[in-house]
Amino acid sequence: METVGAIEAGSYGTAKLNYLNNGSTLKSWLLTKDHKRIAIMYLISVSAFFLMGGLYAAAIRLELLTPASDLFETGTYNKVFTQHGILMVFFFLIPSIPAVLGNFLIPIMIGAKDLALPRINLLSLYIYWIGGAITLWALMQGGVDTGWTFYTPYSTTFSNTYVLAVGVGIFINGFSSILTGVNFLVTIHTMRAPGMTWFRLPLFVWSHYAVSLIFVLGTPVVAITLLLVAIERVAHVGIFDPALGGDPILFQHMFWFYSHPAVYIMVLPGMGIVSELLANFARKRIFGYEFVAFSSIGIAVFGFLVWGHHMFVSGQSMYASLVFSFLTMVVAIPSAIKMFNWTATLYQGSISFDTPMLYGLAFMGLFLIGGFTGLYLGALGLDVHLTDTYFVIGHFHYVMVGGQVIAYLGGLHYWWPKMTGKMYSEFWGRVAAMLIFVGFNLTFFPQLILGYLGMPRRYAAYPPEFQVLNIFSTAGASVLGVGLTMPLFYFLHSLVKGKPAPDNPWLLPGLEWRTSSPPPTENFDTPPVVTWEIYDFGDESGLDLEAAKREAATINA
Amino acid sequence: MQDSSFVQLFPQQASTFAWQVDALFGYLILVSLVFSVPIILALFYFSIRYREREKYAVPKEIHGSMVLETLWSIIPFFVSMSVFVTGAIVYFNQYTPPDDSMEIYVVGKQWMWKLQHSTGQREINELHVPAGRNIKLTMTTEDVLHSFYIPAFRTKADTVPGRYTYVWFNATTPGKYHLFCAEYCGLNHSGMIGTVYVMDPKDFDNWLSGNAGGETPVQVGKDLFENKLGCASCHAGGPQQRGAKLEGLFNTEVHLVGGGTAVADEDYIRNSILNPASQVVEGYQPIMPTFKGQVSEEQLNGLVAYIKSLSPNAAAAPAAPAAKKPDEKAPAGKKADEKEPAAK
Numbered sequence: 001m002e003t004v005g006a007i008e009a010g011s012y013g014t015a016k017l018n019y020l021n022n023g024s025t026l027k028s029w030l031l032t033k034d035h036k037r038i039a040i041m042y043l044i045s046v047s048a049f050f051l052m053g054g055l056y057a058a059a060i061r062l063e064l065l066t067p068a069s070d071l072f073e074t075g076t077y078n079k080v081f082t083q084h085g086i087l088m089v090f091f092f093l094i095p096s097i098p099a100v101l102g103n104f105l106i107p108i109m110i111g112a113k114d115l116a117l118p119r120i121n122l123l124s125l126y127i128y129w130i131g132g133a134i135t136l137w138a139l140m141q142g143g144v145d146t147g148w149t150f151y152t153p154y155s156t157t158f159s160n161t162y163v164l165a166v167g168v169g170i171f172i173n174g175f176s177s178i179l180t181g182v183n184f185l186v187t188i189h190t191m192r193a194p195g196m197t198w199f200r201l202p203l204f205v206w207s208h209y210a211v212s213l214i215f216v217l218g219t220p221v222v223a224i225t226l227l228l229v230a231i232e233r234v235a236h237v238g239i240f241d242p243a244l245g246g247d248p249i250l251f252q253h254m255f256w257f258y259s260h261p262a263v264y265i266m267v268l269p270g271m272g273i274v275s276e277l278l279a280n281f282a283r284k285r286i287f288g289y290e291f292v293a294f295s296s297i298g299i300a301v302f303g304f305l306v307w308g309h310h311m312f313v314s315g316q317s318m319y320a321s322l323v324f325s326f327l328t329m330v331v332a333i334p335s336a337i338k339m340f341n342w343t344a345t346l347y348q349g350s351i352s353f354d355t356p357m358l359y360g361l362a363f364m365g366l367f368l369i370g371g372f373t374g375l376y377l378g379a380l381g382l383d384v385h386l387t388d389t390y391f392v393i394g395h396f397h398y399v400m401v402g403g404q405v406i407a408y409l410g411g412l413h414y415w416w417p418k419m420t421g422k423m424y425s426e427f428w429g430r431v432a433a434m435l436i437f438v439g440f441n442l443t444f445f446p447q448l449i450l451g452y453l454g455m456p457r458r459y460a461a462y463p464p465e466f467q468v469l470n471i472f473s474t475a476g477a478s479v480l481g482v483g484l485t486m487p488l489f490y491f492l493h494s495l496v497k498g499k500p501a502p503d504n505p506w507l508l509p510g511l512e513w514r515t516s517s518p519p520p521t522e523n524f525d526t527p528p529v530v531t532w533e534i535y536d537f538g539d540e541s542g543l544d545l546e547a548a549k550r551e552a553a554t555i556n557a
Numbered sequence: 558m559q560d561s562s563f564v565q566l567f568p569q570q571a572s573t574f575a576w577q578v579d580a581l582f583g584y585l586i587l588v589s590l591v592f593s594v595p596i597i598l599a600l601f602y603f604s605i606r607y608r609e610r611e612k613y614a615v616p617k618e619i620h621g622s623m624v625l626e627t628l629w630s631i632i633p634f635f636v637s638m639s640v641f642v643t644g645a646i647v648y649f650n651q652y653t654p655p656d657d658s659m660e661i662y663v664v665g666k667q668w669m670w671k672l673q674h675s676t677g678q679r680e681i682n683e684l685h686v687p688a689g690r691n692i693k694l695t696m697t698t699e700d701v702l703h704s705f706y707i708p709a710f711r712t713k714a715d716t717v718p719g720r721y722t723y724v725w726f727n728a729t730t731p732g733k734y735h736l737f738c739a740e741y742c743g744l745n746h747s748g749m750i751g752t753v754y755v756m757d758p759k760d761f762d763n764w765l766s767g768n769a770g771g772e773t774p775v776q777v778g779k780d781l782f783e784n785k786l787g788c789a790s791c792h793a794g795g796p797q798q799r800g801a802k803l804e805g806l807f808n809t810e811v812h813l814v815g816g817g818t819a820v821a822d823e824d825y826i827r828n829s830i831l832n833p834a835s836q837v838v839e840g841y842q843p844i845m846p847t848f849k850g851q852v853s854e855e856q857l858n859g860l861v862a863y864i865k866s867l868s869p870n871a872a873a874a875p876a877a878p879a880a881k882k883p884d885e886k887a888p889a890g891k892k893a894d895e896k897e898p899a900a901k
Contacts, residue, residue, distance in 0.1 A: 075744050147741045153718060154701040154743055158667075242719025245832075248702060249717065282607070283614060288621035313704065315717045318652060322645055329637035336592075336633040337626070343596050344625065346603035350614040353604075364600060372589040379640050381647025382581050385711040388704055388739035452582070453568045454708025456739045459747035463735065468564045507613050538615045545613050 018421065018518040033118035034521055038125050039104035040419070045128065046100060047488075049091040054484065056084035061443075061477040064470045069460035077460035078145040079161070085148030090170050091132055093404055094262060097269035098180055098215075099128070101411045102208045104419060106184060108512045108519060109202050111193025111528040116186040124179040131173030138165035147458060149259070152240035152251040156232040164233055167226040174223045177265075181215025184208050193511075195530030199293075202510055202534060203279075203286060206293040207272025210300035214261045214268075217304070222258035225251065252314055256307035264303040267399055268296055270363065270407030271338060277360030277410050278342050280508050282349030285535035288341040295334035302331040312383045321380060328378035335371050339364070354506070355429030359410025362437045366402025373398060373448065391451020397444045406436070409487065416491065417501030421518040424494040428486060435483030442476025507548045509541040571734060571755065572710035573727040577647045579711075584643065588636055651712050654725035658693035661686075662774060662858040665696065665703035665716040668745040670736065673855065675862070677771040682751030684736065686728055687761035693725040695823065699854050704740035707753055715740050721823045728755040778863025781856055786848065788860075800845065801838045807868035812839040826861050 019036045023029075029037055059080045063071040072080065103121065107114050115121050138144065144166045146155040155163050188201070188209050228239050229251070238244030240251040279286040286292055308316060308324030342364060351357070373395035377383050386392065417423055446469040455466045462470070504513040509532065515524050532541040539545065570576055607616075661684070664671045672680045672694075686692050696705055698716040706713035710726045728734075738749035756764060772780070782788040791800030801811075806821050814837040819825050829836060830852065833845035852860070 069747065074747060078741075078744065078746070145743070151702055151741065154741070158701050158743060242717075247719075282616075284616055285618050285620060287619060288626050291621065291626050312648070313713050314702075314715045315720065315722045318649070321648065325644060325648075326641055329641045330634075332637050333630060333633055337630055339596060340625070340629040341621075343599050343603070344619075344622075346600065346607060348616055348619065349603070349607045350609045350611070350616050351604055351607050352609040361600065361604070365597065368589075368593045368596060372585075372593065375588070375637065375640060376582070376585050379581060379585065379644030379647075381578055381644045381651060382585065383644075384648060384651050384713055385578050385708070387713070388706070389708075449566060453565060454706070454735065454737065456706065456737045456747075458741040461747045463750075465565050536618070538618070543613075545615065548613050549611075 016516065017520060018516060019521045020421070020518050022521045033114065033122060035103050035107050035115045035118065035121055036519065038121050039100050041125060042095065042099040042103060045132065046092050046096045049087050049132065053084055053088035053092055054481065056080050056087065057477065058481060060084060061474040063460060065474045067462050067464045067467050072460070074460040075145065078458070079143040081458060082145050082147050083139055083143055086135065086144070086166065086170070089148055090173055091135070093266040093400055094177060095128060097273065097404070097408050097411065098184070098208060098211055101273070101415060102184065102269060105415065105512055106187060106205055106208060107191065108515065108523050109205055109510060110188065110191060110196050111511050111524070111530060112187065112191035113522050115183050116191050117183045120179050120183050124176040124183070127179065128173055128176040131169045131176065134172065135166055135169030138162040138169060141165070149255060150229060152229065152248045153242070156229055157241045157243065164230055167230050171223050171226045174219045177215045177219045181212035184212040185216065193528050193530055199290065200530060200534045203275035203289070203292055204272040207268045207296045210296040211265050211268045213300050214265050214303065218258045218261040221254060225254040225258070249314060249316060252311050253307065256310045260307040260310065261303045263399065264299055266404045268299060270404045271296065273407040273411040274342065274360050274363045277356050277414060278345050279535045280506065281354065281357035281360065282346050282351045283537045284345050284349040286341065287344035289534065291337055292341050295337045298334040299331060302327065306331055309378055312380055313387055325378055325380045332371065332375055339368065355426060355433055356410045356414035358430060358433040359406050359413065362433065363403060363406045363410065366398055366406060366440065370395065370398030370402050386451055388457055389451035390447040390455045390457055393457050394444045394447035394451055402440060415512070417505050418512055418517050418519070420495060421501050422494045422498030423501050423505070424498060425490045428490040432483050432486035435479055435486070439476050439479030439483050443473050443480050446472040507543060507545070509536055509543055569709045569734070571728055571730045571732065572712065573729060574647065574650050575709070575711045577650060581643055581647055585640060588640065652723070654693040654723060655691045658691040658725055661692060661694050663694045663696040663705060663716070664854045665698035665705070665738070667700050667743055668749040670749070670751050671855070673774060673858070675773060676765060677773040677776070678765060678768045679771055683754065684751065685754045685756060685761060685764050687758040688728050688731050688755050689758065691725060691727050693723060695858070696722050696724065697854055701742050702740045703738045703742050703749065706737045706739035707734055708737070709734040713739055721827065731755045731757055774859045774862035775866045777856065777859030778861070781860055782863055801841055803864055804867045807865045813837065814839050823861050826864050827857055830857065830860060
């Protein structure tokens with residue numbers, strides 16, 4: 001314990017050798033095996049994809065400002081929403097938290113030098129780049145208009161766009177997810193520091209364990225599905241197109257078998273971050289640690305059994321729908337358990353409201369709506385009315401943006417000082433968080449109402465009575481856009497002009513705060529031995545609280 | 558529909574089961590509020606009451622509570638089960654057409670809806686129906702997936718190439734209502750919209766007689782069967798008959814070569830015309846040629862309607878396999894054909 005006890009709040013680590021200044025050539029980055037450098041390269045890449053996906057979103061909201069299809073031709077609009085979905089889902093949402101924050105933090109959080117398979121980690125990044133490059137090439141050639149769901153037989157027989165190239169890009173990209181998943185599973189099983197038992201793992205690590213299971217078990221299925229689409233398109237083998245003897249519903253089963261669990265890929269890591277934020281900024285052990293940990297595993301397992309709830313009106317058997325609706329209701333329970341435990345964690349805490357915590361609390365509010373609207377869609381009779389309307393769009397943006405993106409931003413702010421060794425502007429951080437919260441709700445709540453009114457999704461033009469709510473939505477999107485752009489500026493600014501970050505800016509007990517900011521290439525100067533329980537904010541954790549309090553007092557004086 | 562108020566916040570209710578969907582929606586809003594409001598209040602209360610008063614304080618450690626964990630697992634479970642059961646009841650109402658439904662055939666196509674009444678009237682992107690009568694739509698598509706959606710009726714079903722799907726409703730209020738394609742179908746998806754005109758039964762009868770003309774689906778099918786496609790040369794009966802007997806066939810169970818049985822429903826008949834070798838009935842040779850590519854979706858509808866009309870008593874169908882049950886409860890004989898004129 002004494003090996004890691006030296007963590008006074010005031011020690012600054014930037015002067016010494018760390019993973020950032022340990023080699024500055026391009027080669028030292030491109031051939032690195034350091035999980036932290038790979039995470040930074042992922043950060044830059046997913047941010048670029050997020051920016052592109054965001055521009056498409058802006059184009060969608062501009063088109064929908066008026067009922068007529070006047071900004072774009074309908075064919076262009078169809079490509080815009082398709083490409084928004086593809087870039088955001090496959091190249092931002094799925095890799096973002098695991099490949100950036102998970103990659104950076106899991107080895108440090110469990111007290112390891114690196115991931116178990118560092119070369120595989122670098123390979124996964126290159127696969128992601130290749131998949132992304134092929135997809136971007138296809139978009140520049142003319143793009144794709146099938147919707148991100150690639151429903152057959154439209155995608156296999158009718159669409160005259162670059163379905164094949166985009167499919168290949170996503171197919172290749174899938175292997176990046178699989179490799180990341182395998183790497184995390186092996187690492188969490190084999191690389192934990194002495195004393196780091198399973199129930200001392202931060203919940204961030206537990207949620208990544210659950211996500212990795214889905215990566216490994218689910219991703220191959222979507223790869224197979226896209227391969228079958230390609231075979232049908234190229235060789236006209238009848239698989240999904242009834243004109244060739246295939247079955248279009250089969251595609252939906254295969255696609256959602258992956259893509260529903262993929263929703264949990266997107267939100268589970270966010271839940272892990274929120275667990276960290278709420279516990280650490282309330283300085284309280286998470287309430288019901290085991291329940292929060294196992295509810296992640298429960299979500300990962302049950303998440304594989306609910307895909308048919310996307311198909312209640314597709315012509316699948318009514319009795320199959322009955323089973324899928326039942327299981328959908330069951331999978332809501334672990335999420336409810338998490339919500340209750342997070343709330344209870346704040347009870348009798350000592351809560352501070354730094355920027356990351358604002359994101360944590362925003363997540364709670366938005367995920368409540370995202371989760372509950374999922375229940376509306378899982379209720380059979382209601383889904384018949386709501387499916388394929390803007391209610392679905394509102395619902396999954398509440399989960400994906402309100403849940404995943406908000407948590408990702410919270411995590412990025414929380415660990416930014418650790419990752420870069422610099423502090424960002426707290427003031428601008430809070431302003432951006434609040435703009436995002438307001439803008440987000442103004443964008444997507446009207447869409448829930450539009451959905452109940454019956455406005456179908458993927459419409460370039462719509463009846464005029466839906467316009468007012470669409471104007472609200474576009475106005476909200478403008479606010480949201482400003483809010484989401486701000487971190488780009490103050491984060492970049494912090495790299496140049498930011499104050500050096502202390503090793504442990506909030507005096508927290510996690511292992512990531514017991515190494516320098518930014519960490520050395522080996523993560524720790526001496527390999528840590530864990531003797532304290534998780535989320536222990538008292539003296540037993542080895543934190544020098546008295547020194548920190550004295551220092552805080554002198555700063556205030 | 559076409560509400561004139563500035564901002565419409567709730568859709569019109571215009572079918573017999575619309576209120577059930579709305580009631581379910583109301584119940585879910587209630588459930589959401591009952592769970593969310595306490596959580597939000599607790600978040601605010603805790604945030605104020607337990608805000609940081611001293612830097613790096615060490616609050617009392619609480620590990621959890623088995624009682625609370627049990628409570629907040631079990632209560633949501635029962636609540637979600639209540640949502641599941643009520644949702645399922647509404648769903649079965651939405652997808653179980655009553656036996657006495659008036660039948661309309663729908664064919665989706667990029668990017669229009671083609672509809673035909675059993676009395677022969679054809680419409681495109683418009684559907685005229687009488688208020689207060691059960692209407693069953695038998696739907697398919699010529700190309701990609703579409704979805705037939707009337708928000709005011711709270712019902713929707715995808716149309717799937719190569720098979721039949723069904724929607725039914727009983728419209729309560731005369732008026733104009735939106736018809737949307739809800740499943741993305743390509744370039745002009747958002748233009749694949751139409752209007753449903755719900756009319757007083759008397760106005761509807763006037764409309765029907767004013768738009769008389771065109772053969773009924775049964776007449777189309779009979780003509781194809783007896784003349785154009787020559788089905789009758791094998792299937793017309795008689796001692797030398799090489800094809801299966803079709804009288805009384807609909808909705809009965811047939812034994813297939815190679816074991817197994819099938820219920821002779823709309824999809825079975827359709828498939829027997831397009832892929833005859835895939836389900837040869839015991840006692841017959843696989844000699845029927847395929848008619849794939851020779852008959853349009855509308856002609857297929859006619860053939861199916863005609864073959865159904867040969868089994869006037871098929872309403873008392875055998876227990877059908879699970880998935881198809883609601884469909885097969887449908888009246889089999891082409892009763893609508895006889896009923897429509899009688900209604901005048």
